[in-house]
Amino acid sequence: MNIGIFTDTYFPQVSGVATSIQTLKNDLERKGNSVYIFTTTDPNVSKDTIEPNIFRLGSVPFISFTDRRIAIRGMFHAVELAKELKLDIIHTQTEFSLGMIGKFVAKQLKIPFVHTYHTMYEDYLHYVLNGHLLKPYHVKQMSRMFLKNASGVVAPSKQVKDTLDRYNIKSPISIIPTGVDLSEYTKPVNTNNLRDKLGISNDAPVILMLSRIALEKKIDHMLHCMPQLLEYNSDIKLVIVGNGPDFDELVKMSEDLGISDNVIFTGEVDHDSISPYYHMADLFVSSSDTESQGLTYIEAIASGVKIVVRSAPYTDQLLTDPSVGVTFNKDSQLVPRIIAYLDHPNSFDDREARQKILYNISSDGFGNSILDFYKNAEDYFVREELSDSSINPEEYSND
Numbered sequence: 001m002n003i004g005i006f007t008d009t010y011f012p013q014v015s016g017v018a019t020s021i022q023t024l025k026n027d028l029e030r031k032g033n034s035v036y037i038f039t040t041t042d043p044n045v046s047k048d049t050i051e052p053n054i055f056r057l058g059s060v061p062f063i064s065f066t067d068r069r070i071a072i073r074g075m076f077h078a079v080e081l082a083k084e085l086k087l088d089i090i091h092t093q094t095e096f097s098l099g100m101i102g103k104f105v106a107k108q109l110k111i112p113f114v115h116t117y118h119t120m121y122e123d124y125l126h127y128v129l130n131g132h133l134l135k136p137y138h139v140k141q142m143s144r145m146f147l148k149n150a151s152g153v154v155a156p157s158k159q160v161k162d163t164l165d166r167y168n169i170k171s172p173i174s175i176i177p178t179g180v181d182l183s184e185y186t187k188p189v190n191t192n193n194l195r196d197k198l199g200i201s202n203d204a205p206v207i208l209m210l211s212r213i214a215l216e217k218k219i220d221h222m223l224h225c226m227p228q229l230l231e232y233n234s235d236i237k238l239v240i241v242g243n244g245p246d247f248d249e250l251v252k253m254s255e256d257l258g259i260s261d262n263v264i265f266t267g268e269v270d271h272d273s274i275s276p277y278y279h280m281a282d283l284f285v286s287s288s289d290t291e292s293q294g295l296t297y298i299e300a301i302a303s304g305v306k307i308v309v310r311s312a313p314y315t316d317q318l319l320t321d322p323s324v325g326v327t328f329n330k331d332s333q334l335v336p337r338i339i340a341y342l343d344h345p346n347s348f349d350d351r352e353a354r355q356k357i358l359y360n361i362s363s364d365g366f367g368n369s370i371l372d373f374y375k376n377a378e379d380y381f382v383r384e385e386l387s388d389s390s391i392n393p394e395e396y397s398n399d
Helices: 016-030 075-085 097-109 121-127 136-147 158-166 192-198 219-232 247-256 275-280 295-302 313-318 331-343 351-360 363-386
Strands: 002-006 034-040 054-057 059-062 065-071 089-092 113-116 153-155 173-175 206-210 237-241 263-267 283-286 307-310 325-328
Touching: 002 016, 002 075, 002 097, 016 034, 016 295, 016 363, 034 065, 034 075, 034 097, 054 075, 065 097, 075 097, 089 097, 089 363, 097 113, 097 136, 113 363, 121 136, 136 158, 153 158, 158 173, 158 313, 173 363, 192 275, 206 219, 206 275, 206 295, 219 237, 219 247, 219 331, 237 275, 247 263, 283 295, 283 331, 295 307, 295 325, 295 351, 307 331, 313 325, 325 331
Parallel strands: 002 034, 002 089, 034 054, 089 113, 113 153, 153 173, 206 237, 206 283, 237 263, 283 307, 307 325
Antiparallel strands: 059 065
């Protein structure tokens, strides 16, 4: 197949969406398909840079999310490129600029468009005029408008599907968890150099947090737990990997709490260099309650690190065995769960339970599920188009 993926977010931007798209692209290409990425320009990518099968459309920073971008031109150029590439299907990964362009291209070429619904926007309304402008009702209307005429929608988790069902989305919805290239995380890693670089002794327990440094990730909840953890063991180091709008505020908070000697903010780390951070950690922790697919959770599990994350429909479904990780509902439960793992690091080591999860989240399984999804979407598209009597059936022959 010739597949066009349209996304506002792609490398070198660091995000779960960018990682998900790259994982999908690599696996689909391994299976003999051609994948073309249509995305935004990026100030960190020179105009002279040659990026095979990646097409960047002129863009500007997105209001309220200045580290993200939206395309401002290139719609008709994208149509001409898509015709030249003979795309069979459009897979949009955003509801905004490139998503709208992807829908337009699909309509012009008379091919199906499908969509992955990555973000639970109701959790992000505070970014727009502190939540005074947009309400959940507007998110519902926006989602219904964008997904109209989609031939299929990927929900990375049951939580996302339940939300789309609540929005009364009419297109077929398939739950397909995002996959991970396990080879990046299961191979042995020497972490001594990384510990030396960060100034962490070999016997110091390390708790890892890895995410966009933003309000909704609730990193501040973990910072407030650190004084209690340091009473348990004063050598504990909390390593926070990532960047974002609240970076400076959280650094200052750690100083105000008197824990800055035990909290290390690394800033943004290229995704290709992330694996050693997981392998260095004794535990992965997240206080966020806005994760619809928790890609970092999956990467941590693949690396063999147990995780402690906030309870949500997605995490409760994922974490059914303490050999993999546990959830918590209240901040008061976070410290006891962390200490339980640090006190008994080898007490929960059911390899079979972990292997079962790894099989379900492998990039190979992810790619196979998406290819099946594309086939069903093409069948749905043909049926829907043929139901319109104005359509010439020969134009949509399915052979």
